[in-house]
Amino acid sequence: MKFGVVVFPGSNCDQDAVDTLELMDQEVVKLWHKDHDLQGCDFIILPGGFSYGDYLRTGAVARFSPIMNEVIAHANRGGYLMGICNGFQILAEARLVPGVLLQNANQQYICKNVFLTPQSPDALLTAGLDRAAYKIPMAHGEGRYFADADTLKELNDNGQVLFRYCDETGAVTEAANPNGSLENIAGVTNKGKNVFGMMPHPERAADPALNNTDGRLILDQILKAVLV
Numbered sequence: 001m002k003f004g005v006v007v008f009p010g011s012n013c014d015q016d017a018v019d020t021l022e023l024m025d026q027e028v029v030k031l032w033h034k035d036h037d038l039q040g041c042d043f044i045i046l047p048g049g050f051s052y053g054d055y056l057r058t059g060a061v062a063r064f065s066p067i068m069n070e071v072i073a074h075a076n077r078g079g080y081l082m083g084i085c086n087g088f089q090i091l092a093e094a095r096l097v098p099g100v101l102l103q104n105a106n107q108q109y110i111c112k113n114v115f116l117t118p119q120s121p122d123a124l125l126t127a128g129l130d131r132a133a134y135k136i137p138m139a140h141g142e143g144r145y146f147a148d149a150d151t152l153k154e155l156n157d158n159g160q161v162l163f164r165y166c167d168e169t170g171a172v173t174e175a176a177n178p179n180g181s182l183e184n185i186a187g188v189t190n191k192g193k194n195v196f197g198m199m200p201h202p203e204r205a206a207d208p209a210l211n212n213t214d215g216r217l218i219l220d221q222i223l224k225a226v227l228v
């Protein structure tokens, strides 16, 4: 499997994603946002950061970067695509996943470890996750997930919620919701379950040197599911 990590002006987690994938012994290339070629990649990652300085709305400008035409076509063909943090914001702006990311409820940038509980039993990213809670770092100012009532119902009915914020026991409580996201939603997938968006950063919790490899457990699901 060949991974491609798209670099937008203002991306700052692209190298973290590359380092993590290399740690996982995967072939990975960076894709410049002005290019038109996905270089034969099977799995595209839109990394975290502040694309275009977060001007207008987070992800609103990057969504129109030239390479997004190819990224959208790849997703529409059923190709795998994952957005992490700013990448999730870009996916939402491109309407590749349902819902939007609003400013955090406390109007502050929040950078801390949070716990996530996997929800979707048949989505690539969460299918094999058997722990009640995974400790993953978050770092964003606009991560409050919102969707209208019909969309929310559809997400729940179709098993499209990937993760909810929870406490360390896996309990989904108001107190464990860091940013005011609707129903504690931290990540969602599209109807086809080939496009994944999540606000917290699994790639920042993958290197044993950092004393937390819970993110690696999540990213390993990609390989387990795809390499069988």
Ligand SMILES: NC(=O)CC[C@H](N)C(=O)O
Binding pocket: 047, 048, 049, 050, 051, 054, 058, 084, 085, 086, 087, 109, 139, 140, 141, 142, 143
């Ligand atoms: N870590 C990131 O990707 C930052 C996300 C985004 N620019 C925000 O602050 O909301």
